[in-house]
Amino acid sequence: MLTLTVNGEPREVAAQASAPLLDVLRNDCGLNGPKYGCGLGQCGACTVLVDGVAARACVIPAGGVKGRAITTLEGLGSRDAPHPVQQAFIDEQAAQCGYCLNGMIMMATALLTENPQPTETEVRQALSGNLCRCGTHVEIVRAVLMAAD
Numbered sequence: 596m597l598t599l600t601v602n603g604e605p606r607e608v609a610a611q612a613s614a615p616l617l618d619v620l621r622n623d624c625g626l627n628g629p630k631y632g633c634g635l636g637q638c639g640a641c642t643v644l645v646d647g648v649a650a651r652a653c654v655i656p657a658g659g660v661k662g663r664a665i666t667t668l669e670g671l672g673s674r675d676a677p678h679p680v681q682q683a684f685i686d687e688q689a690a691q692c693g694y695c696l697n698g699m700i701m702m703a704t705a706l707l708t709e710n711p712q713p714t715e716t717e718v719r720q721a722l723s724g725n726l727c728r729c730g731t732h733v734e735i736v737r738a739v740l741m742a743a744d
């Protein structure tokens with residue numbers, strides 16, 4: 596048994612400490628915001644926040660984040676009250692297939708917490724490790740800059 600703090604709530608899960616955090620979040624906590632892309636820490640689809648810092652949940656053992664605050668896409672905002680970054684992505688229609696958006700939004704949220712007024716170059720640098728196969732980067736960067744305003 597492991598107890599994790601996810602989106603402000605304690606979650607007791609029957610998972611091994613060595614299980615990838617991504618699997619625990621999706622399979623044990625029922626949180627499907629974080630996506631499985633590569634499973635190797637290389638695409639960013641699985642990004643969550645750990646104590647406010649972006650982290651790749653596919654390569655973090657769940658036991659390694661015990662006692663730390665884990666935030667998933669579901670913890671940012673709700674359908675009725677989206678987080679400003681989520682709202683900006685909606686307003687800019689920054690999705691095509693949408694698979695990368697969890698990572699893009701979580702990474703952008705971490706960036707804006709650290710740097711509330713980033714330049715376009717800083718946004719592009721921050722998101723450079725998050726892959727989008729559809730090529731909606733223009734809308735994604737615009738959304739992050741809009742959320743920063």
Ligand code: FES
Nearest residue numbers: 632633637639653
């Ligand atoms: Fe974690 Fe690709 S699924 S980085």
